Structure formats: structure tokens, C-alpha cells
Amino acid sequence: MRQKLAAGNWKMNGLGADLAEVDALRAAHPAPASQVVLCPPATLLERMAGRLTRTPYLLGGQDCHAAAAGAHTGDIAAAMLADAGAAFVILGHSERREGHGETSAMVAAKARAARAAGLAPILCVGETEAERAAGRALEVLADQLARSLPDGSDAPLVVAYEPVWAIGSGRTPTPDQIAEAHGHLRSELARHLGAGVAGAVRLLYGGSVKAANAAAIFAVPEVDGALVGGAALRAADFGPVIAALDAAG
Ligand code: PGA
Numbered sequence: 001m002r003q004k005l006a007a008g009n010w011k012m013n014g015l016g017a018d019l020a021e022v023d024a025l026r027a028a029h030p031a032p033a034s035q036v037v038l039c040p041p042a043t044l045l046e047r048m049a050g051r052l053t054r055t056p057y058l059l060g061g062q063d064c065h066a067a068a069a070g071a072h073t074g075d076i077a078a079a080m081l082a083d084a085g086a087a088f089v090i091l092g093h094s095e096r097r098e099g100h101g102e103t104s105a106m107v108a109a110k111a112r113a114a115r116a117a118g119l120a121p122i123l124c125v126g127e128t129e130a131e132r133a134a135g136r137a138l139e140v141l142a143d144q145l146a147r148s149l150p151d152g153s154d155a156p157l158v159v160a161y162e163p164v165w166a167i168g169s170g171r172t173p174t175p176d177q178i179a180e181a182h183g184h185l186r187s188e189l190a191r192h193l194g195a196g197v198a199g200a201v202r203l204l205y206g207g208s209v210k211a212a213n214a215a216a217i218f219a220v221p222e223v224d225g226a227l228v229g230g231a232a233l234r235a236a237d238f239g240p241v242i243a244a245l246d247a248a249g
Contacts, residue, residue, distance in 0.1 A: 004034035004218075004249045005158060005202050005225035006242050007060060007122060008232025009090060014040050022051050024235035025242075031056060034225065034245045037088050037122075038232070042076055049085030060088030060122065063096055066109035068116070078110075078117035089114045090227070092124045092148050094164045104147030111150035120156035122227065123148055124206070125185070129165035137163075137177075138184045145188050154193075158202045159185055160227040166207025168229060175220045178205055182222035211240035218248035 022038065029036075039060040040048050049059055061081035065072050068079060081089055091114065092107035111121040125144040127137040145159065161181050166172050173181070182203050189198035205217055206227030217223060225245055231237040 002200065002202050002224050004245045005037065005204060006032075006034050006238075006245050007037040007039060007088070007090070007158075007160075007204065007225070007227045008238055009062060009093070009206075009227055009229050010038070010040045010044075010233060011062070011095070011229060012041060013233055014044050016044070016047065018233070019044065019047060019051055021233065021235045022048060022057075025239055026051075026055055026057065028235060028239045029242050032242050032246055033249050034242060036242055039088070039090055042081075042084070045081065045084040045086060052085075058088065059084075059086045060090060061086045061119070062090050062093070064089050064091070064110055064114055064117075064119070066106065066113045068113065078114045078119050082117045082119055086119060088122055088158070089119045090122045090124065090160075092144070094124065094126055094162060094167060098164070104144050107148040108150055111148065115150055115155050120158060121150065122158040122160055122204070124160045124162050124227070126162040126164050126167075126207070129163075132163070132165070137181065141181060141185060142188045145185060146192065149192055154197045154200070156200075158204060159189070160204040160206045161185060162206035162227060168208065170208050172208050172213055172217070175216060178217065178220045178223060182220070186222055209241060211237060211244070214241045214244035215248065218245055 037058045037060045064078040065075040096102045114121045127140040202224040204227045209226040210231040
């Protein structure tokens, strides 16, 4: 059985005052059955870690560099995230792939660096609207996955299916489209990693997940949880998503 996972991606949002939302979330959901990972901007990692000690909540970074250390102004190494209290790191988010020109080969190198630092990568893949319209969604997912996967190993791995057109748009794929994408990713993972290792990989859906659609998305086969952006910023929004995931488990 794969433990359900809800990851909240704060993106470039959040100041110290917003840590009150974390306190409110913990108060409302002190012992979720699902694993909950909060991924704040790097500036808040250490402060958030202080709020989450001796709680079931875990921390994640939003990106890391492929190198262990060195002359990379503005970047952050995986070991630094781990040192600040992170256990996970989001890699290959479409906002990094598109906004920062990250290729899948770069994502794979980052995933190797993450694992070397003891972090579990949350590897994002997703098709654009044009690729889906052209009937290429599954092919794009398989290609991104194959090229982004770190070399074969059974260390913890999470894969997030995030259709680019669903992120921050309020639009979501149909349950059938999510089921098809997740089924395809599971079989591609099995092809690359073997069925045993692939069976332990959590497959998250991401893109406009919120309280109103969470239960329907979590009822889809092969959906082990969600990567949540906008709805992860406020306890009043993220709490119901966690509750829906717990109920689906
Ligand atoms: P969203 O973002 O929930 O705001 O659509 C999801 C993501 O980018 O991970």
C-alpha cells in the first residue's frame, strides 16, 4: 500500500507572517493519515521546520541545483535543503521547465543530486494544451519521464502528473484523462524501474486541485495524492484537500 501524499507548493509566495497558516493547518489537522509535505520558498524553510518538529508534517524544497556546491549565484544545493529540514524536493515543475529553460536531462541531474543528499524527488511531468490537442499527451509524458528519471535505484521517488494547461487555470482534465495519464505513467515506470520499484512510486495529480474537486480526483485509480499550488497557501483551502485525501485512503 502506498501512503497517500498531499504536497503543497507555495511557489514564490509567503512571508514570515504566513507561517500562521501552517499553525492553523496543524491545529485543524493534527494527525492526517496522509503524508503532508509543505514546500515553501527557501527563505521560509528553516522557520517552517521549527513549526513542524514533532508533527507528522514534512518539508520540501521547490528546486535544487545539480551540483553539490560551488559558484552558482542564486541557486540552492540539495544538501542545503536537507540541512534546512527538507525531506523532499519538487523537480522539473513546468514553471522551471518553461520559465528557466530546464530540460529533462537537467531535471535528471537534479534528481541524482537530490537523492545523493537524501531527498526524495517529486518529479513533475505534463503536456501542454497544444500537445494534448495534437493527441500527443501520453507520448510527451513518457518522453519527459524517461529523460527525467534518475538512474535506476529503489530510493523513494514521487512523480506528479501536472498538465501545463491545468496549472493555476481552474481547469482540470476529466477523471478518464487523469486515469489514462496515471496508468500510462505507472506502466512506463514499470518498464524503466521494474514492477516492484514502480509499484512503490507515488503518483500525484497536480493542476487546480481544490476542495471542490479533490474528492473526485482522489477517486481516480492510480492517484496517490496531489501536488497543490494556489489552494495550499491557506489552511482553510488546503485542510479540506487533506481531509478528502484521508477519506479516499
Ligand atoms: P495550482 O498549481 O494548484 O495552483 O494549479 C499546481 C502546481 O503548479 O503544482
